[in-house]
Amino acid sequence: MDQAPGSPQGPQGPQDQGSKDARSLPTCYRHPDRETGIRCTRCERPICPECMISASVGFQCPDCVRDGSGTGHAPTANQPRTLAGGTQTRDTRLLTKILIGVNVVMFLAQLRLGDRFTDRLELIGRAYVPSLGSLEGVAEGQWYRMLTSMFLHGSYIHILFNMLSLWWLGGPLEAALGRARYFALYFVSGLAGSGLTYLLAAQNQPSLGASGAVFGLFGATAVLMRRLNYDMRPIIALLVINLIFTFGWSNIAWQAHIGGLVGGVVVGYAMVHAPREKRTLIQYGTCALVLAVVVVATLVRTAQLT
Structure with missing residues (x-):
C-alpha cells in the first residue's frame, strides 16, 4: 500500500493552516488527497478512515499506536481497530x-x-x-x-x-x-x-x-x-x-x-x-x-x- 509521508509539523503548523484556509476540511496527513473531519486524539493530526485506529477515547493515527504513545503501553498491547471496531489489517483490499x-x-x-x-x-x-x-x-x-x-x-x-x-x-x-x-x-x-x-x-x-x-x-x-x-x-x-x-x-x-x-x-x-x-x-x-x-x-x- 503506497503511503504519503507525514508532515513534520504539528496540527497548528503552516502547512496545515494553509489547508484549512484553502479547504472546508483538512486532509489526512498520510493521504493528502483525502479530506477528513477526524483527528488523532493524541497528536491531533487529521486522519482518514484507512488510517484511523480505535482507541479508548476517539481514534488515533498509526504513528501514535506504533510507538505506544497513544495508550501508554507497548505497541502490541492493544490490537488496532477500524472505525467500526474491526481488526485493522495490512492489505485492506x-x-x-x-x-x-x-x-x-x-x-x-x-x-x-x-x-x-x-x-x-x-x-x-x-x-x-x-x-x-x-x-x-x-x-x-x-x-x-x-x-x-x-x-x-x-x-x-x-x-x-x-x-x-x-x-x-x-x-x-x-x-x-x-x-x-x-x-x-x-x-x-x-x-x-x-x-x-x-x-x-x-x-x-x-x-x-x-x-x-x-x-x-x-x-x-x-x-x-x-x-x-x-x-x-x-x-x-x-x-x-x-x-x-x-x-x-x-x-x-x-x-x-x-x-x-x-x-x-x-x-x-x-x-x-x-x-x-x-x-x-x-x-x-x-x-x-x-x-x-x-x-x-x-x-x-x-x-x-x-
Whole structure:
C-alpha cells in the first residue's frame, strides 16, 4: 500500500493552516488527497478512515499506536481497530480481491459450461427450465439460488461494471469496517436484493449478478461519508446515475438494486453509528434482522407460488 509521508509539523503548523484556509476540511496527513473531519486524539493530526485506529477515547493515527504513545503501553498491547471496531489489517483490499476473483471464476465457468451451469444457479422463482428438463426455482426448495445468483453475470459488460464498482467501493469500506463486518455487509446486501427480487419479480423471470451487493456498498459508502462529514455530492451523483440506468434500461432487475441499496444503508448505519459499549451486538444484530426480513419475504412468496 503506497503511503504519503507525514508532515513534520504539528496540527497548528503552516502547512496545515494553509489547508484549512484553502479547504472546508483538512486532509489526512498520510493521504493528502483525502479530506477528513477526524483527528488523532493524541497528536491531533487529521486522519482518514484507512488510517484511523480505535482507541479508548476517539481514534488515533498509526504513528501514535506504533510507538505506544497513544495508550501508554507497548505497541502490541492493544490490537488496532477500524472505525467500526474491526481488526485493522495490512492489505485492506484482500477480501475485495477475493470477491472479485470468485465472480471472475464463476463467469469463466459460465462461458465454459454453458447455459446448463447458469440455469442451475441463477435466481428464478418457479419455472420449467428446458435445458434441465424440470421445474426449477426457489419455490421448489432451491434456496441456494438466492446466494449463487450473486456470483453470476450475463455478459462481459455486466461483470465489468460490477467488478469496477466493487473495486472502487469495496476497498475503502473494507478498510473502514474491517473484513468481518465488510463480509457481512456484502452478503446481507446481496441477499436483500435477492429477497426483494424473489418477492416482486415474475416467477419465471431469471435474475443474476452482483448488483444487489454492489448497491449495498453504495448505500454503506454514503452512510460512511456522512459519518465522516465528507462531501456527499460525488457518491450521490454516482448513485443517481446508476438508479437512472436501473429504471431506464430494459432487462434489469430493479428489485435487486433497490433491495441491496436499502439493506446496505441499514447495515452500514449500524456499522458506523453503533455505540462502542454494544457495538458488536448492534452491528451483527442488525445483519440478523435484515436476514430475518429476507427469510420472511421468501416464505411469503413461496407460499404464493406453491
